[in-house]
Amino acid sequence: MAEKSLWMRQVEAQPGHSAWYIQRFRDLAEQGQDLDGEARLVDAMVPRGSRVLDAGCGPGRVGAALADRGHTVVGVDVDPALIEAAEQDHPGPTWLVQDLAELDLPAAGVTEPFDALVCAGNVMTFVAPSTRRAVLTSLRAVLRPEGRAAIGFGAERGYPFDEFFADAEATGWSVDLRLSTWDLVGWTPESGFLVALLR
Numbered sequence: 467m468a469e470k471s472l473w474m475r476q477v478e479a480q481p482g483h484s485a486w487y488i489q490r491f492r493d494l495a496e497q498g499q500d501l502d503g504e505a506r507l508v509d510a511m512v513p514r515g516s517r518v519l520d521a522g523c524g525p526g527r528v529g530a531a532l533a534d535r536g537h538t539v540v541g542v543d544v545d546p547a548l549i550e551a552a553e554q555d556h557p558g559p560t561w562l563v564q565d566l567a568e569l570d571l572p573a574a575g576v577t578e579p580f581d582a583l584v585c586a587g588n589v590m591t592f593v594a595p596s597t598r599r600a601v602l603t604s605l606r607a608v609l610r611p612e613g614r615a616a617i618g619f620g621a622e623r624g625y626p627f628d629e630f631f632a633d634a635e636a637t638g639w640s641v642d643l644r645l646s647t648w649d650l651v652g653w654t655p656e657s658g659f660l661v662a663l664l665r
Contacts, residue, residue, distance in 0.1 A: 468567035469594035471544050472624075476592075484547035488525045492555070495527070503648040504586040505531030508616050511663070512537070516581035521566055521605055522589030526552030526559065532584070533559045540576055542566065567597035569604040579610045586616075586648075590630065591623035598625070602637040615639070618648060618661040627660050639664040 477483050494501060505528050508518060514536045520529035523541030525548050533539045539559035543549050544566065552561040562574050566589070571577070583605055593601050605615060619625065631641065642665050646657035653660060 468565060468600065469596045471565060471567070471593050471597075473592035474544055477545060477547075484545055488548065488551040491525055491527055501527050502531040504528045504584055504616070504618065505535065507648050507650070507661070508532060508582055508584045509535045509537070511614055511616065512582045517578060519580045519583040519605075519608060520559075521583050521585040522587060522592070523552060523561065524548045524587055526556040526561060528584055528586050529559045529561075530556035540571070540580075542569065542571075566593055566601045566604060569601075569608070571608060579613065580608055581610055581613055583609060583613070583615045584617075586618050588619040588623060590617060590619045591625045595624070598630075599633050599637050602633055602639065606638055613665075614642065615664040616661060617664065618659065621658045621660070627655070630660070630662070634662070634664060641665075 491501065509532060512518065517538045518532050520539055520541035523529050523543045526541055529539040529541040541552055541559055541561045542564045544564065546563050549561045549563045560576065564570065564574070585605070590598070609615070621627065634641065641662060643663040644653035645651060645661040646653040646659050648661055
């Protein structure tokens, strides 16, 4: 059994954390905030009607925006409360409770590979450090051979960018592009955020 994710440890320590997170994004959406930046980037990476995995989907905002753009979306998250919110707020995509460190989509009836995946919202910093390479391996395994990934997370969150790149290389990924934002600003080693487009 994989080490428990840092997200679920936080939820156990602060039982209201998931509800706060869900409400935060509901409030931002109600205020008319632009919450679709990640989806716009991924949409530009694939043809219309592609299959996209939203890995660590949370309450579903990115996956829902991709579904609205005509893609077939499966969203996976370890937190049942977040999946419940995704089902309530964004019906249409397939939302599944699974730990990315023990990803088993066929067990949920999802057997077709994906054209792309998105892993936004600092997800990689919330997986248990001992499972990072297992997560990257599992994500690579669900893609078509030509599939691509967009993975984004902030600096100073316990997963140095150079360690991430080393883990990605060790698990068979190659880096297509390094950005510092979801709206295509270039990355430097001093950037406070990373969006890595992997193949």
